[in-house]
Amino acid sequence: MxxxxxxxxxxxxxxxxxxxxxxxxxxxxxxxxxxxxxxxxxxxxxxxxxxxxxxxxxxxxxxxxxxxxxxxxxxxxxxxxxxxxxxxxxxxxxxxxxxxxxxxxxxxxxxxxxxxxxxxxxxxxxxxxxxxxxxxxxxxxxxxxxxxxxxxxxxxxxxxxxxxxTENRKNSENLTGAEGDANPMEQLLKLDTGKVDTVKQALLDFANANMVGLGLQVSDLEKQFSDGVMLLLLIGQLEGFFVPLHDFTLTPGDHAQMMHNVSLALSFLADLGLQISAIQAQDIVAQDTEATLKVLYALFSKHGRQEEMMSALL
Incomplete structure (x- = not known):
């Protein structure tokens, strides 16, 4: 081996x-x-x-x-x-x-x-x-x-x-703009507000479709992913593994615990080879919309249906 x-x-x-x-x-x-x-x-x-x-x-x-x-x-x-x-x-x-x-x-x-x-x-x-x-x-x-x-x-x-x-070239080409941004989400965020909201809804639907088995639902992307708990559970659902409860704080009560949870989630994503190099844990904890969407898009690009995202741009 x-x-x-x-x-x-x-x-x-x-x-x-x-x-x-x-x-x-x-x-x-x-x-x-x-x-x-x-x-x-x-x-x-x-x-x-x-x-x-x-x-x-x-x-x-x-x-x-x-x-x-x-x-x-x-x-x-x-x-x-x-x-x-x-x-x-x-x-x-x-x-x-x-x-x-x-x-x-x-x-x-x-x-x-x-x-x-x-x-x-x-x-x-x-x-x-x-x-x-x-x-x-x-x-x-x-x-x-x-x-x-x-x-x-x-x-x-x-x-x-x-x-x-290596990433799926077809999916990458479909979602990379004319300027060839390294991160397609950066290109999507340059669209008008209405289309950005549609993209957010597509990612929200993607998250909820994969969290339903846990009896959980997300309604506020920035807020509910900011403590890292939902993100860790979503990664576990998508990748088919259980994150031991002693590895993270299920009900974080302070900034340090939230940072630990989010940092752990980002380390999992890095191990999976997903494109998250520019994302910082503190941005997720601070409920930064762009950082949160980039993390969710990284998961969507691997597990989601690209035609759903493309329809959001039409």
Whole structure:
């Protein structure tokens, strides 16, 4: 089973560790295999003049050499590092230096980049293509089934979720405006007030349709999602997992508890690969309309029916 080092965090008191594992069936998915081949071809064509040939996305990137050369070709960045790192400590130093340089150029809200396992490597390479060569087409709608396991003093808790590696191109093209906004919701919010209200209603209907099984109903998007409870429950309903009650506050009584709830929800969305990089937890808590709609749209773009949103624009 493929194991990724996602957020391998240990709490000194609770000794809790979070581990992400790709299910073996996903590794055989033709879409995933196509994405890997596309990224290998991209690396090799980019570095052809340097006579570098990569055969494995995991085994050939672990020491930072290939990434360093990619950084040089794509961003004209040449770090003062030895070409060949001969010791483990030198390899670690080189890789950390290169990944640190990439952190400055890629989304600062992403988890710390890694290339030790396939999943983290794919996320990094897709982000590099999107940033340095956005005109390049990657295979569309590539997802993997992932097991999230938490190991702590109380035992092992796990849940299965779908993680997005590349978005559905058709849906993205349908909802991206002529100006090519990175976030389609930003384009929608530029419409007249009447159409924005229609879009809000479409997202409200989407939320309620998925909350009915819990006997809950949303009537005020900004207010009812501001404490994070409804958002966590909605994510759980859509992704098919239960968020343990001890992980969040069901009835938050202060700003700190609300911030914790919303931050947890946003971390789930980031783990799912949804486009929420510009959204801050404090904006959701402050009942900011734009931030709230962007979060709901990110979920809608994965689980909703795009024709419903398109009808709101007519």
């Amino acid at each position: 493929e194991v990724d080092d996602l957020n391998e965090q240990k709490n000194e008191n609770l000794q809790e560790e979070k581990i992400k594992m790709i299910q073996p069936t996903s590794l055989k998915d033709p879409k995933l295999e196509n994405l890997q081949e596309t990224l290998l071809d991209w690396i090799n064509s980019t570095l052809k003049a340097e006579h570098i040939v990569v055969q494995s996305l995991v085994e050939d990137l672990y020491d930072g050499l290939v990434l360093h050369h990619l950084l040089g070709r794509l961003a004209d960045v040449h770090l003062p590092l030895a070409e060949m790192a001969l010791s483990d400590s030198a390899q670690i130093h080189k890789l950390e230096a290169v990944l640190g340089e990439l952190d400055k150029r890629l989304s600062p809200t992403e988890p710390k980049w890694s290339v030790h396992y396939l999943l983290s490597t794919l996320h990094l390479l897709v982000a590099m293509v999107r940033h340095f060569q956005p005109e390049m087409e990657l295979p569309s709608d590539v997802t993997v089934q992932v097991v999230m396991a938490e190991v702590g003093a109380g035992g092992i808790r796990s849940r299965v979720q779908t993680e997005v590696l």
